[in-house]
Amino acid sequence: MSATFLGYPRKNGSIGVRNWVGVISIMDNCNPVTRAICNAVDGTVPITTLFVRGQYGRDLEVTYNTLAGMGANPNIASVLLIGLEEMTSEEVAKRIRPTGKRVEIINLQPDGTINAVANGTRIAMRMAIEASGIRRVSSPASSLVIGVECGGSDTTSGLSCNPAIGRMADRLVDDGGTIIISETSEFFGAEHLFAARAVDDQVRKAFVDKVVGFEQDAMKMGLDIRGTNPTPDNIRGGLTTIEEKALGAMAKAGTRPLVGVLDYGEPPVRKGMHFMATPAPAVESMTAFAAGGCQLIFFGTGVGNPIGNMVSPTVKVSGNVNTLRTMPDNIDVDVSELIEKGAKVSEVGDRLYGYTMEVASGTRTTSEVLDIRETAISRFGPTI
Amino acid sequence: MPRALVLNELDNVATLIDSGKAGDDCALQGEAKGTVRLLADVPFGHKVCIKDTSAGQEILKYGTIIGKASAAIKPGAHVHTHNVESIRGRGDQAGSSK
Known part of the structure; x- marks a missing residue:
């Protein structure tokens, strides 16, 4: 008989073994805000990165796909993207949305980091509560x-x-x-x-x-x-x-x-x-x-x-x-x-x-x- | 007595699963039996030569080539980077093809 486990069902049919809210930096300059939000909200994981700014060609494509792939991973219930500006944030967001999971974006421009931390913390808190309502199934x-x-x-x-x-x-x-x-x-x-x-x-x-x-x-x-x-x-x-x-x-x-x-x-x-x-x-x-x-x-x-x-x-x-x-x-x-x-x-x-x-x-x-x-x-x- | 594992009967090296001192008789297990007297200290996890091996000869573990001898190696000798070299990833030896 095949083995079974208790996992979190996702909208695209995949099964998570964990149920985290993923807070993802779109580029290096967003990492401090990502970490601040994760420090404030239980149930989140910070997914930070170096570079993106100045990357091009295949190198940039791999980076976008990798960030989006981590957001799309079945262990992530929903995603909060922390970007500098809207165009690059959208590059990653559009690659995660086909999974059907909730994707929200906070950009540091134009309102600055204090507002980004406050707004991001509020969204991540709601996402964490929402995720906690999902039950493991065989x-x-x-x-x-x-x-x-x-x-x-x-x-x-x-x-x-x-x-x-x-x-x-x-x-x-x-x-x-x-x-x-x-x-x-x-x-x-x-x-x-x-x-x-x-x-x-x-x-x-x-x-x-x-x-x-x-x-x-x-x-x-x-x-x-x-x-x-x-x-x-x-x-x-x-x-x-x-x-x-x-x-x-x-x-x-x-x-x-x-x-x-x-x-x-x-x-x-x-x-x-x-x-x-x-x-x-x-x-x-x-x-x-x-x-x-x-x-x-x-x-x-x-x-x-x-x-x-x-x-x-x-x-x-x-x-x-x-x-x-x-x-x-x-x-x-x-x-x-x-x-x-x-x-x-x-x-x-x-x-x-x-x-x-x-x-x-x-x-x-x-x-x-x-x-x-x-x-x-x-x-x-x-x-x- | 320190123990050493032989993974394939073709192998000319055995992996120590205890630390061995020079002069110790090392008990072979797995695909070979008997003992080999260590000519040098051989740490846990390192390899000892179990068959007389000439310079340039292939070193076999798992019955597969893991490199070649850069010097003659006697049974009981410690086999490692000082007397074995890799054949792969050697851009330094690519010579004129660079």
């Missing part, structure tokens, strides 16, 4: 889109947390749900194994083109990526090369076929396991997951990376006994029995899948409760 696992991430990786990642997350991913796909793996550079050396899982030649080519294109871009700079990826903490944890890291990282996508290849922040249109092209750093990659509609993120860590996403609750999983001892406050699930006791990946992964439904139904994560959360939209061009 929902199928097939409505879940889960991003799988790793950070602060070491050799335990490929032996414990990532394979356990992979088993969870297989279970979700078998129940009709959707998995997204990202971090393009972390396929260097493992892409042939992953490409073999593509459902057809078109998907295979799309995937290989993303990885090869990304490597060529890095090569054009004439640089050696060693020391950047693997990172200094990866190397301290025993990972020697990007190839070794990639083989361990890939395990978190499980074993099911690759059905689609997505651009940064692009939502999947089909069910099953997807690849999304993103840079490797976790905050940028998880921001793209949230924009792509992931309601949850599973994050495997070895030497320990505590950061979570603002919109998609992030479940930290580790199998490194040292990290579990030194930074337990930042880990949600201990899977160290895989290394210490030779436990079966299938059993540990099944337990993780059970926990997935708990978190989807409302159990909170460490990064949520401690508010160790951040947003960063990747840049694909210079600012002018």
